[in-house]
Amino acid sequence: MEALSVRGEELGSEADLMEQGLDLCSQDPYDRLRNPQGYISAGFAENRVCLDLMKKKLLRSYMNCLEPSLLKINSPMGIKSLREETACFLTHYCHSPAPLDPENIIIMNGCAPIMCALSAAICDPGDGFLTPTPYYSRLALYTGAYSGLQPVCVPLDSQVTEDHTYPFALTIKKLEEGMEEAKQQGITVKALILTNPHNPLGEVYSSHLLTECLEFASRHSLHVVMDEIFMLSVIDADFTSVLSLHDLSDPERTHFVWGLSKDFGMSGLRVGVLYTQNKHVLHSMGRLAILHQCPGPIQHMVYQVLRDRDWLDKVFFPTNKKRLRESQKTLVTGLEKLGIPVLHRSTGIYVWADFRKFLTSPTFEAEMELWDQFMAEKLYVTPGKTFACCEPGWFRVTTSLHDHLLQVCLQKIKKVLQVEQETDDKSNSICKTS
The missing domain is CATH 3.90.1150.10 (Aspartate Aminotransferase, domain 1)
Structure with a gap:
């Protein structure tokens, strides 16, 4: 047209x-x-x-609140009480070695908008993001909607070899090969996007592999976007959150994404969380967050869920x-x-x-x-x-x-x-x- x-x-x-x-x-x-x-x-x-x-929980009387403070314009970063509670929640369940700073948190209406806004904040049109495939390919839509970011795929296969001891194994060698392929195609790679646990493979990255990936990204001056949307749905493995690592290779370029869609079965409420120590990213994201604010009454409901540790x-x-x-x-x-x-x-x-x-x-x-x-x-x-x-x-x-x-x-x-x-x-x- x-x-x-x-x-x-x-x-x-x-x-x-x-x-x-x-x-x-x-x-x-x-x-x-x-x-x-x-x-x-x-x-x-x-x-x-x-x-x-969850239905029984959300139907409790204290969940449905229409106080004027929830109906007025609030900070695009998210209501302060929810950001503080989210910081406490993630500190506890991600086993962070130190309390997370609520000032480093942005609440938006879902993880997809976070990916849209974050890609615009850290990448230029035509840049690429490195990711192992198979992958949740809608990431290409989310990251490309605002910034025109394009995927640089690192293909994983089911072959088991001396170097790849299990099917669809991710290795640093394969990431390096992906970087070289992008270079030959004239694509500037700005970010490495990883989903842990992996979607769709279901793999939970070991702390060793996770650390290797972060070190790889640091060598190439890449932002790392860690999507941990399934982190509390791991049932038979030890999960290592990026927020639990004591010494990040490049904390200014490491960004954590999580939401309530999967672990809580609350996809329809549209609540996503970004944690980043990069103040420039926070400022840029704050401007774009105006377009993707989570409604005040919904933020109140999420606050009540996260704070009830006894029920959780x-x-x-x-x-x-x-x-x-x-x-x-x-x-x-x-x-x-x-x-x-x-x-x-x-x-x-x-x-x-x-x-x-x-x-x-x-x-x-x-x-x-x-x-x-x-x-x-x-x-x-x-x-x-x-x-x-x-x-x-x-x-x-x-x-x-x-x-x-x-x-x-x-x-x-x-x-x-x-x-x-x-x-x-x-x-x-x-x-x-x-």
């Missing part, structure tokens, strides 16, 4: 597979009683196992982890009976599942054919192509669903694959890492 700018045309181009899946699942959602023929949504990284606990530690977190572990076991056991191995099982919200042997050919065209069959069966799972995976046949499948939905999901997968019993083919058993 002539009325649109070039950027407008790019933003208005054909919807990606995630958007297509969201639209279909929203328009025709599965309901056990009212719409059993609707779409099962097992492709979005949403935590739905503790909605009952004795009720919500133990129940959440128990249910996440149970739901993951249900789905993983069911998948493996169908001959579908999964990768890491550290994150309780999704798994990276290996459907390669069910493809008609080792191509992305065949992957999309299989995805079309799932969609025809009214089951949405996310294909690896969406995550810029270099190998066809991998899918991210949500585990954080109630048992009945998981059973229906497994029935649909079984029907599409036409598998009657556990396969004896162990050719992909290498992916069964825990």
